[in-house]
Amino acid sequence: MAELEIRNLSFAYEDADVLRDVNLVLHDREIVCILGASGGGKTTIFNLIAGLLFPGEGRILLNGRDITGTSGQISYMLQKDLLLPYRTIEDNVILPLLVRHVSKKAAREAASPLFAEFGLEGTQKKYPHQLSGGMRQRAAFLRTYLFSGEAALLDEPFSALDTMTKGDMHRWYLDVMEKIPVSTLFITHDIDEAIILSDRVYILSGKPGTITGEVKIGRPKTERRDFALTTEFLEYKKQILELLGRK
Template sequence: MTEAEGDRIVVDNLTKAFPRPGRRTPDLEVLSGVSFTVRSGEFVTVIGPSGCGKSTVFNMLAGLESPDSGSVEFLATDGENTASHCAYMPQKDLLFPWRTVLDNTILGLRVQGVPKPEARRRARELFPAFGLSGFESARPSQLSGGMRQRAALLRTVVQDRELLLLDEPFGALDSLTRTNMQSWLQEVWQRYRWMVLMITHDIREAVYLSDRVIVLSARPATVRRELRIDLPRPRDLSTITSPEFVALEEELLAILHEESRRASAHDGDQL
């Protein structure tokens, strides 16, 4: 694919298939030529039908899986692999219940070899921005769901990687907490301007937070649509009811419904 000026991540023609356990049938083809780019400071969301391979793409960016063909590149680097530039926040917060909130947030730094005092200092500096001041010595069980997610994101951000991979970060939260977390994430993202690549099944969340939305097709996935979200920032709750927002949401919903029907038909054919 052609590299545009300013692109930092180039995902180029990824393919991937997985063996079917215990079955003498062809491998399950998940990705079939997925290509997209991400620029510095950009917030990009990937959506698509369940099981279409979104998390597989993330695992490749994080260095947890390898494509059968195609490539993932971090441009203008000094030879380091792509995974060294990424910090990955999975769907569950994965906070250790026996550790304090502060000591949970330094785990990534400790794995990198950062001494504990320095790791604690760097993490503690972010507690006010993440709404966690005063909870450094608390245990995860003492936090609300939204606070646990903020702690998990702080643990991701403090690693100081250029790309944040967020896999359904608010999927387990109730509706009101989720809405509050979306507004909070937009606020801190605008302050720090991280490069973010997020997976979500929530179309409204994708439109509200993103600069661009990439829609994957039903499995085997390709990029079905790439939609630029030209809505002014900062966005607030009134943005959600604007005609421009509603039109973008409806366009994405129509595409996803079509791809979900294709996925159901395809899976039925495989039975």
């Protein structure tokens, strides 16, 4: 059970306001997307939620508890897989547990059943460079999941992959989330990706950035295969483009 709430969040760097009065909610087991142009402050929101930055104003609540400015609460996956080249896949994914002072043995035991779940059987003792881009990304997802099985922040998790792999990864990701649901907030600038993966889409725009719209995607996540080829999908896309002021 995890519910994340962001209230009246504002942030400014010395010379410029980045975010003003951002409000959003992530309900339990939801996948919610923040969609916006590059440089619009999306990553700043994540850095604030992850506790790497402290907001000028506003509060961040996880299950009603104030976690503003504290790290280690919500798992965070950055754009690149950031697997450490000198650690085996197994030792990479257990890193969040090691940081929490779990013993290596216990951490490996905790991770071991999840390798099958994430389609990573047999990669335990391999090094990251021996895996394909898609597999590395899965390993990064597993690491994120071991960080927190409750709530996750994904910063453009599929942007580094080629189009074919990306489509596969989208399907794979929805399957995994069906089996082991994690409340997820993710960032993208790819409208199609936002519609395919999310329960709801927040539009972030303006300078300083603020939430200017919200679109609920009605179709159940179990019926998202070939969703992109439907008129329903195009309707959502039109709606989002209007909200982005591109039409």
